[in-house]
Amino acid sequence: MTETESFDIFEEKLKTLAGPGICPGLSRISNFLSFVDNPERKFNVVHVVGTNGKGSTAATLSSILIDSGYKVATYTSPHLVSFGERLSINNKNVSVSKWMKTLRKIEEIMKLNKCLIQNPPTYFELITVLAFMMIAEEKVDIAVVEAGLGGRLDATNILKNIRLTLIASIGIDHTEYLGDSLRDIAAEKFAVIRKNTPTIFQGGNDVINQQFLETVRKSFSIGNILDKFCEYNSLRVNEHGTDFYVTYNGTKSDYHTPLIGTHQTKNATLAIMGAEALKKGFPSIDQSSMQSGVANTIFQGRFEVVSKSPMLILDGAHNPHAMHSLVETLKQLFKESHIKIVLAMMQDKDVKKSLSILSKLDCSIFCTEIPEMARSMKSDKLLQIAKEVGIKSLSTYKNPIDAVLSSLSHSEITICCGSLYLIGYIKKNLKLLENKIDSI
Incomplete structure (x- = not known):
């Protein structure tokens, strides 16, 4: 049996335990996590949200942190080919046996606590609980966690030890859950901003930028818009990737990402500036690891x-x-x-x-x-x-x-x-x- 076939069996089991449909909210996952010793409180996190580009940004920042010598969990969705793509430790997908072992633990807990069966977490919430349990067990230095849908009511917003929030580009999508206007959708994304936590927004139009800064002020956060404190531009785009530069604090540095497109310059720069913001707590991050990390980024299905x-x-x-x-x-x-x-x-x-x-x-x-x-x-x-x-x-x-x-x-x-x-x-x-x- 191939790993993909084994994950198919795992997914079928997962679906039997999960509640139906998409139902945004934090009450179910909060309740469930309390029965598994609150793993979401046991690791440092970079939270990445946005409509487009959050996956590329998360992959790039994870690569930088790995090349800086840290043990890094990366949690993303959806997967393309194998369910195992959703959670990796230092770019190695967590095995199906580990997922299945953790699922069995949850199944036993649900059997012993009928309230969890009566109001079960949704499919994505259940996956998120499993991922948080495994990340906590791995004792990683930091986890890069991509939000699933929106931000405010997304299961990932239950996380506690947020060291940095990155907000990629915001556009119109998932209107049935997030609202019909760009302002409504932005409000859902900006709701992840935490008190006294560095937040970097990739930037939007003037109205959305002002909305971001107002949310930062009201949240007592430490926030900035990407192009307000650094300069970046694409130099060359071809079938091998994208060459670009970033100027920050008066220093200009050249980078190459294997991800193709001028928009990937902006995503990579968001990750680079995220790494700069993390340097105080993660001092092994340096210019060399940032350049190699960007160059070593792995992310499927994007050009x-x-x-x-x-x-x-x-x-x-x-x-x-x-x-x-x-x-x-x-x-x-x-x-x-x-x-x-x-x-x-x-x-x-x-x-x-x-x-x-x-x-x-x-x-x-x-x-x-x-x-x-x-x-x-x-x-x-x-x-x-x-x-x-x-x-x-x-x-x-x-x-x-x-x-x-x-x-x-x-x-x-x-x-x-x-x-x-x-x-x-x-x-x-x-x-x-x-x-x-x-x-x-």
């Missing part, structure tokens, strides 16, 4: 080049803000080239606006859907919306692999985007493409 001949790229962009960054990167790398886009999106996303942004490219769209996923928009519906925004070269496929196979061409570029679930599905099934691409 990930899986084949160069033909060119096949996977990107998890799934909302208008992320689509804009994707389009800008494609234009920068491939100029006026024709782009073939394999696209699947969830029904609850702003599909029309995302397609409007993609329509700015010279592109053909191969509309597809995620098999056996009710949330996935049907390919014919996706095609209909694409027509409405003026995209003319369109086709539909029930299976993403068929769409990829039809799109591949040695003279053109194929990019798969629209959903992290799409990226995960393709990565799981890359072997079906091995005769068509140069590398896996």
